[in-house]
Amino acid sequence: xxxxxxxxxxxxxxxxxxxxxxxxxxxxxxxxxxxxxxxxxxxxxxxxxxxxxxxxxxxxxxxxxxxxxxxxxxxxxxxxxxxxxxxxxxxxxxxxxxxxxxxxxxxxxxxxxxxxxxxxxxxxxxxxxxxxxxxxxxxxxxxxxxxxxxxxxxxxxxxxxxxxxxxxxxxxxxxxxxxxxxxxxxxxxxxxxxxxx
Amino acid sequence: xxxxxxxxxxxxxxxxxxxxxxxxxxxxxxxxxxxxxxxxxxxxxxxxxxxxxxxxxxxxxxxxxxxxxxxxxxxxxxxxxxxxxxxxxxxxxxxxxxxxxxxxxxxxxxxxxxxxxxxxxxxxxxxxxxxxxxxxxxxxxxxxxxxxxxxxxxxxxxxxxxxxxxxxxxxxxxxxxxxxxxxxxxxxxxxxxxxxx
Amino acid sequence: xxxxxxxxxxxxxxxxxxxxxxxxxxxxxxxxxxxxxxxxxxxxxxxxxxxxxxxxxxxxxxxxxxxxxxxxxxxxxxxxxxxxxxxxxxxxxxxxxxxxxxxxxxxxxxxxxxxxxxxxxxxxxxxxxxxxxxxxxxxxxxxxxxxxxxxxxxxxxxxxxxxxxxxxxxxxxxxxxxxxxxxxxxxxxxxxxxxxx
Amino acid sequence: xxxxxxxxxxxxxxxxxxxxxxxxxxxxxxxxxxxxxxxxxxxxxxxxxxxxxxxxxxxxxxxxxxxxxxxxxxxxxxxxxxxxxxxxxxxxxxxxxxxxxxxxxxxxxxxxxxxxxxxxxxxxxxxxxxxxxxxxxxxxxxxxxxxxxxxxxxxxxxxxxxxxxxxxxxxxxxxxxxxxxxxxxxxxxxxxxxxxx
DNA sequence: CATGAATGAGTCTTCATTCAT
DNA sequence: AATGAATGAAGACTCATTCAT
Numbered sequence: 138x139x140x141x142x143x144x145x146x147x148x149x150x151x152x153x154x155x156x157x158x159x160x161x162x163x164x165x166x167x168x169x170x171x172x173x174x175x176x177x178x179x180x181x182x183x184x185x186x187x188x189x190x191x192x193x194x195x196x197x198x199x200x201x202x203x204x205x206x207x208x209x210x211x212x213x214x215x216x217x218x219x220x221x222x223x224x225x226x227x228x229x230x231x232x233x234x235x236x237x238x239x240x241x242x243x244x245x246x247x248x249x250x251x252x253x254x255x256x257x258x259x260x261x262x263x264x265x266x267x268x269x270x271x272x273x274x275x276x277x278x279x280x281x282x283x284x285x286x287x288x289x290x291x292x293x294x295x296x297x298x299x300x301x302x303x304x305x306x307x308x309x310x311x312x313x314x315x316x317x318x319x320x321x322x323x324x325x326x327x328x329x330x331x332x333x334x
Numbered sequence: 335x336x337x338x339x340x341x342x343x344x345x346x347x348x349x350x351x352x353x354x355x356x357x358x359x360x361x362x363x364x365x366x367x368x369x370x371x372x373x374x375x376x377x378x379x380x381x382x383x384x385x386x387x388x389x390x391x392x393x394x395x396x397x398x399x400x401x402x403x404x405x406x407x408x409x410x411x412x413x414x415x416x417x418x419x420x421x422x423x424x425x426x427x428x429x430x431x432x433x434x435x436x437x438x439x440x441x442x443x444x445x446x447x448x449x450x451x452x453x454x455x456x457x458x459x460x461x462x463x464x465x466x467x468x469x470x471x472x473x474x475x476x477x478x479x480x481x482x483x484x485x486x487x488x489x490x491x492x493x494x495x496x497x498x499x500x501x502x503x504x505x506x507x508x509x510x511x512x513x514x515x516x517x518x519x520x521x522x523x524x525x526x527x528x529x530x531x
Numbered sequence: 532x533x534x535x536x537x538x539x540x541x542x543x544x545x546x547x548x549x550x551x552x553x554x555x556x557x558x559x560x561x562x563x564x565x566x567x568x569x570x571x572x573x574x575x576x577x578x579x580x581x582x583x584x585x586x587x588x589x590x591x592x593x594x595x596x597x598x599x600x601x602x603x604x605x606x607x608x609x610x611x612x613x614x615x616x617x618x619x620x621x622x623x624x625x626x627x628x629x630x631x632x633x634x635x636x637x638x639x640x641x642x643x644x645x646x647x648x649x650x651x652x653x654x655x656x657x658x659x660x661x662x663x664x665x666x667x668x669x670x671x672x673x674x675x676x677x678x679x680x681x682x683x684x685x686x687x688x689x690x691x692x693x694x695x696x697x698x699x700x701x702x703x704x705x706x707x708x709x710x711x712x713x714x715x716x717x718x719x720x721x722x723x724x725x726x727x728x
Numbered sequence: 729x730x731x732x733x734x735x736x737x738x739x740x741x742x743x744x745x746x747x748x749x750x751x752x753x754x755x756x757x758x759x760x761x762x763x764x765x766x767x768x769x770x771x772x773x774x775x776x777x778x779x780x781x782x783x784x785x786x787x788x789x790x791x792x793x794x795x796x797x798x799x800x801x802x803x804x805x806x807x808x809x810x811x812x813x814x815x816x817x818x819x820x821x822x823x824x825x826x827x828x829x830x831x832x833x834x835x836x837x838x839x840x841x842x843x844x845x846x847x848x849x850x851x852x853x854x855x856x857x858x859x860x861x862x863x864x865x866x867x868x869x870x871x872x873x874x875x876x877x878x879x880x881x882x883x884x885x886x887x888x889x890x891x892x893x894x895x896x897x898x899x900x901x902x903x904x905x906x907x908x909x910x911x912x913x914x915x916x917x918x919x920x921x922x923x924x925x
Numbered sequence: 926c927a928t929g930a931a932t933g934a935g936t937c938t939t940c941a942t943t944c945a946t
Numbered sequence: 947a948a949t950g951a952a953t954g955a956a957g958a959c960t961c962a963t964t965c966a967t
Contacts, residue, residue: 166447168365182928250363250447304501330527560841562759576949644757644841698895
């Protein structure tokens with residue numbers, strides 16, 4: 138009996154749709170990116186889309202979860218490292234690399250507009266929470282190691298590191314001359330200044 | 335011949351629509367905020383909206399221009415001051431006050447997603463440019479006065495101050511516990527650290 | 532006690548609106564001609580329109596009735612003439628002159644599209660009937676005088692004269708090179724051929 | 729991979745919409761015929777309409793082009809005939825048959841009012857030009873064969889034959905007692921009189 | 926499973942008409 | 947009487963989602 142489903146091909150297509158969604162959302166915004174256009178971009182029929190995602194919002198959710206998982210994976214890989222301040226710096230660097238993908242800033246802006254949907258707001262919050270939780274751990278350790286200022290609580294410092302990364306993303310989307318590569322050193326310097334004891 | 339227009343009432347209503355637009359855009363996003371809902375919120379009929387703004391996009395533009403004008407007015411009022419670093423700090427404080435209006439962060443996110451419309455993208459760029467141009471002048475003066483570091487060019491420093499303010503706005507929208515009032519001191523401290531020689 | 536109404540001015544304005552309506556309907560079609568535009572064209576406020584005509588359709592009706600009255604007046608002025616065939620020819624010539632006004636063909640086309648409104652269909656029928664009734668009398672007399680063929684009934688011949696005039700109007704609207712002045716002689720010749728015994 | 733399109737059914741439906749459009753435009757005028765009503769008449773959903781025609785104007789255009797193509801086909805089928813005057817008469821008869829469809833006069837009137845749309849004006853002009861061009865050829869041949877008068881140029885005679893046909897259509901729409909069948913003989917006689925040397 | 930045609934709810938926008946001044 | 951701001955009903959068109967093939 139032949140397998141009618143090829144799980145590998147299925148996953149491949151799923152990723153193709155996620156990729157197309159990232160691109161289209163970034164270029165056109167959430168509402169501007171029609172399921173038909175995303176489907177065409179992914180090389181599938183307009184009805185096939187709904188074999189992979191029950192709704193358009195579900196695709197957005199999947200993209201967000203994908204990002205959350207990557208965050209978790211990255212931090213999981215740092216387990217056991219001994220220089221906490223360096224882990225924080227590495228995370229900043231890692232994020233700066235991620236947003237080298239020119240679609241990311243556009244995507245983030247696109248998503249910002251759909252927070253009326255509770256499911257999406259929840260996913261965004263979960264994504265943020267994932268970053269904050271992991272990062273906070275290392276910041277606290279860095280404080281305990283005397284590498285980072287202690288006049289401000291670890292949760293607050295964490296928010297401020299994320300704040301700088303958020304702003305970094307925003308500038309990339311706003312100023313044409315502001316590039317991830319060109320401003321990377323300044324980014325690290327700014328975070329250092331923010332955290333310096 | 336009786337005058338049928340009461341210019342005062344007209345301006346009042348125009349402002350009411352702008353206010354309703356700000357609220358609705360912030361809560362529902364640009365696409366989510368229907369003209370019908372904005373009209374209801376402003377207490378006018380659905381057709382009346384179009385007596386004040388020819389299109390929905392024009393309302394958004396008007397809100398943006400309103401903000402740009404306020405920026406220009408604020409900087410115009412600083413002319414002649416002698417402590418440039420203090421002007422920069424005052425601007426940061428002023429911005430922090432503005433975003434005390436809880437609608438502002440939501441609005442900014444909402445708008446970020448509509449950059450497909452060239453007219454809106456242009457208005458956003460103009461708004462950003464207005465801030466950057468004025469702020470840069472004072473930052474340069476602060477550099478010349480030795481109040482601010484000179485290892486980074488004034489335009490870049492300007493971008494980074496705006497980056498912090500952008501990120502500040504973003505955090506307000508993302509983290510429920512992150513409030514403008516509570517983080518105001520930290521904001522000023524961060525900008526000080528960013529600019530310190 | 533001052534007269535608040537100046538009947539002369541009132542009639543003047545009424546005619547101005549009728550004229551503006553003729554122009555706008557001709558240029559833009561019935562639906563395309565908004566009451567606002569007609570009012571502006573007539574030099575009055577958009578609300579004033581409705582002091583003179585209760586609805587937009589009523590304006591169209593008034594224009595049609597104006598034409599009907601002119602037709603009746605013209606025929607009334609021919610009473611007592613002794614050469615019936617010449618009266619018919621004069622009517623044709625008179626009509627050709629009327630449609631020299633370049634708005635007339637456009638207006639007729641515009642009106643053709645609104646026959647769904649029963650009131651307008653009735654007015655158009657009345658206008659046509661007015662022409663047919665008067666013209667038929669003279670055609671019958673011309674038959675009795677042996678000036679016009681008798682193998683076809685007077686009512687039918689009347690319809691065919693009107694048919695040629697209708698077609699004349701249509702060509703003016705369709706062919707740019709077909710002008711009232713240039714085709715006038717041909718028009719009379721064609722009617723002569725149509726009626727020749 | 730299953731074919732999801734049945735081209736036959738697609739064409740069938742397209743024709744159903746064209747037919748419904750013809751009926752609705754004729755009865756209600758261009759503006760009066762809403763896409764919703766046309767869709768209901770064609771037995772399809774209101775959104776389906778736009779799978780077949782991108783705009784309402786495009787439907788009108790399609791109907792007009794359909795007529796133009798029929799005209800061209802008819803004349804193409806006459807190639808090689810030896811009695812040019814008879815071809816002209818046949819064309820007149822053919823047209824009279826076409827307008828036996830009681831929707832045609834209404835449709836023509838309806839369309840006359842939409843000449844503000846340049847695309848539609850162009851299609852109407854193209855349709856007229858198609859008729860004129862083909863008809864002119866045969867009229868010129870008839871002149872050369874001595875069957876038709878030569879005191880008037882072929883283009884002008886062509887316009888006048890079309891004028892009579894236009895007027896015929898108009899009368900059908902205006903006078904209830906004027907029928908295509910009843911006036912057919914008179915139509916041919918009138919054209920004969922118009923063209924007689 | 927894949928497809929794309931079909932659907933209709935929902936959007937922005939227009940405009941005849943009303944009415945307070 | 948004149949004005950033009952206000953109104954809301956209605957229309958063209960879009961698009962997420964369904965379903966027969």
